[in-house]
Amino acid sequence: MSQHRPPGAPERSVAVPALPDLPEATVARLPEYLRALHNLAENGHETVSSEWLATAAGVNSAKLRKDLSHLGSYGTRGVGYDVALLIDQIEYVLGLTQRRTVALVGVGNLGHALAGYDGFATRGFRIAALFDADPVRVGEEINGLVVRHVDELSRVATEESIAIGVIATPAAAAQRVADRLVAGGVTSILNFAPCVLTVPDGVDVRKVDLAVELQILSFHEHRKASLTALPAAGEATLTPLPGSLAATDPQEAIGT
Amino acid sequence: MSQHRPPGAPERSVAVPALPDLPEATVARLPEYLRALHNLAENGHETVSSEWLATAAGVNSAKLRKDLSHLGSYGTRGVGYDVALLIDQIEYVLGLTQRRTVALVGVGNLGHALAGYDGFATRGFRIAALFDADPVRVGEEINGLVVRHVDELSRVATEESIAIGVIATPAAAAQRVADRLVAGGVTSILNFAPCVLTVPDGVDVRKVDLAVELQILSFHEHRKASLTALPAAGEATLTPLPGSLAATDPQEAIGT
């Protein structure tokens, strides 16, 4: 991480003493702000206005200011935000001032790609171990890491102080993998398997399901299609229009 | 999709006439319900209670009932929901009664994995075309599809009636790809590139950033660590504790 120290600042730490408890919605946006800020820093910008940063992050400027205000006041009225300082603050709050180690379980189609994804390394994470249940895959070397058998998962997780476990296995294996991660002391899990995991209190799970994203888009496609089929019927849902109901969108007819 | 027809139902269509406008939060959960329902159907269950289904989907049962109530009343009091009927209803609302075609742009690390991901095909989507800008990759065959040059994107998207475009390129190329998708008539985009896309009104974009998910988990790790380090200091944020600020969490020390 960037070890920024403002030029004239005294060495007495002015960092937030303990973590403010941020709204979850704010936390989810901070990484996006951080990415935009790194872009700005690379282009040599030293300060940035909320308007500019908000546009770069794709959000409303008032929302951005409110989000940042939760971390404390690090902007200057009439000027804007100090890019480097803000980067440090967000990275501190997100816990990125220490590089977190990641264990990746399941090096199939998706897992293989994740293992080779350089976006992790460049944003503060280090994949420290790979696991798979398939004996054929165990021993394979990917990006300088040797795939180990999943039976070693708990032990290695403890030894290597794994902070985050990434599950990229088939759904049927995911719960067992999660159990082993928890047994190894892991308290944060990113789950790519299409299933619900049950974990003890204190363990955070985030789920990413690629097909779900497509299905949500599909809904909006469907909605848009049904609107264009009924150009003048924005509110038609509540007005029966008795004769023509079944014909509103021919391509969608089911059953009948 | 499954052309379910309840045994005693008349052939007069009882499907919802036009699409109800669902809360966005509900739409995002429907795919999860759908997955759980398919699991139940495979195991031979014909009906399911909201309590059961909610648990399988990892949500509150009241929330589940309210979500489903937005689609209309398809449950039976005292009994539960008809699994097959509910599957049909959700698939209809999500627009999965017709198989949607997907174009995948960028067959690098991640794109390659997505091209081979069978979760798309099993959930109503068909990857119809692959594109890349790298001449070395053009012509390569992946899963029976030949990679085409991105210059053909707009034309092919129109010809093949692509419904959804998936961007798995580096961030620098993503906006140009989005423009070409839009030019080809695509109105739904799933963006894996870490950047904000600007698109015309009427085009939906969903963004998935794998590193962002890890950063959110990192925040919670950080928070948990700072809590265990200060077991009795839940409200310490506002009480300065002058002397010991920098020492609250040694491993997090930055700068100084």
Place this chain on the structure above:
DNA sequence: AAGCGCTTGTGAAGACACGCACAAATCGCG
């Protein structure tokens, strides 16, 4: 046919998030 247990569907209240609009603060310039 009536009663009982079970489950859905929903009204209402609380919690959360959003965005406007403006006061407060800072810088630069005359």
Place this chain on the structure above:
DNA sequence: CGCGATTTGTGCGTGTCTTCACAAGCGCTT
């Protein structure tokens, strides 16, 4: 030194989402 231009930080109204709690409805049993 004062004033205007600019931009942050935030109070407040609005809308959305969540959750509780219960009435209404259904089927089974007697």
